[in-house]
Amino acid sequence: MALTYGEYLKLDALLTQQQVMSDPEEHDELLFIVIHQVYELWFKLTLHEFDKLCADLTAGRLFGAISTLQRVRTIMKTLVGQLDILETMTPMSFNSFRDRLETSSGFQSAQFREFEFALGNKRREMMKPAAADAEGVRRIEKRLHAKSLVDHFYDFLETLGVQIPAELKNKPVTEPTRADERIQDEILKLYRTRPDVAILLELMTDFDEGLQEWRYRHVKLVERTIGNKQGTGGSLGVEFLKRSLFQPVFPDLWAVRHRL
Ligand code: HEM
Numbered sequence: 001m002a003l004t005y006g007e008y009l010k011l012d013a014l015l016t017q018q019q020v021m022s023d024p025e026e027h028d029e030l031l032f033i034v035i036h037q038v039y040e041l042w043f044k045l046t047l048h049e050f051d052k053l054c055a056d057l058t059a060g061r062l063f064g065a066i067s068t069l070q071r072v073r074t075i076m077k078t079l080v081g082q083l084d085i086l087e088t089m090t091p092m093s094f095n096s097f098r099d100r101l102e103t104s105s106g107f108q109s110a111q112f113r114e115f116e117f118a119l120g121n122k123r124r125e126m127m128k129p130a131a132a133d134a135e136g137v138r139r140i141e142k143r144l145h146a147k148s149l150v151d152h153f154y155d156f157l158e159t160l161g162v163q164i165p166a167e168l169k170n171k172p173v174t175e176p177t178r179a180d181e182r183i184q185d186e187i188l189k190l191y192r193t194r195p196d197v198a199i200l201l202e203l204m205t206d207f208d209e210g211l212q213e214w215r216y217r218h219v220k221l222v223e224r225t226i227g228n229k230q231g232t233g234g235s236l237g238v239e240f241l242k243r244s245l246f247q248p249v250f251p252d253l254w255a256v257r258h259r260l
Pocket residue numbers: 035036039040086094104105106107108109112218221222225226230231232233234235236237238240241244
């Protein structure tokens with residue numbers, strides 16, 4: 001028998017995973033579940049793309065890195081745009097099933113934490129919310145102990161003849177990215193002399209801006225939906241989320257903008 005569309009995509013399994021908890025069923029709960037599942041699928045793909053991007057950067061494959069960054073940048077913009085759909089749900093509607101979420105929260109998303117760690121935003125304490133997800137913790141740990149995208153970016157700079165300061169090269173991989181003026185000077189030189197590399201640097205900036213946009217749009221979504229209530233994950237909610245606004249994952253790229 002020839003393979004069918006449904007078999008190939010495992011649609012039987014996929015389309016039975018949207019199980020609402022409200023009883024009687026609240027209309028908007030399905031939207032809430034679908035949108036979170038869609039985000040998790042995009043996170044999965046993005047992590048897969050990051051692995052390729054890291055390999056391309058270390059091998060000095062500029063065009064491979066550019067094409068993958070074009071893809072992840074576009075996914076990031078899509079992740080931002082999708083919040084519009086959830087904003088069609090009113091606070092009253094969300095309240096009708098919010099209790100059913102109990103203590104579950106996006107805070108516990110292991111893939112989101114993997115995503116942050118892969119980029120170099122490594123904070124061990126952020127593993128705690130995912131603690132109940134043993135397989136998720138294993139994957140986050142793996143990302144914690146692997147080189148970040150920024151470490152691979154340094155490898156790429158080396159393929160272009162840039163000398164990476166020893167403190168950055170020998171920095172334990174479990175530590176977060178550090179901004180460094182010497183790297184900024186080298187980035188500036190590349191902007192001036194290598195228009196091909198400048199395309200990569202601009203795409204990285206686009207991606208970073210997209211992630212910051214997502215954080216901003218998520219805070220506003222949360223504010224308009226639950227105001228100053230605590231999060232189901234136990235944080236202060238909006239106040240907690242505001243702390244990560246405007247924090248770049250590629251600080252060196254932002255630090256040179258006024259010198260370009
Ligand atoms: C009505 C919709 C939503 C509300 C009210 C909401 C609320 C919150 C709150 C209050 C937090 C802080 C942690 C806590 O105490 O729970 C949080 C974190 C988080 N949410 Fe949402 N959220 C919503 C939709 C989404 C969607 C669609 C996603 C997509 C994946 C998402 C992903 C996350 C992530 C990844 C975090 C952790 C952020 C971080 O640690 O920096 N949320 N959310």
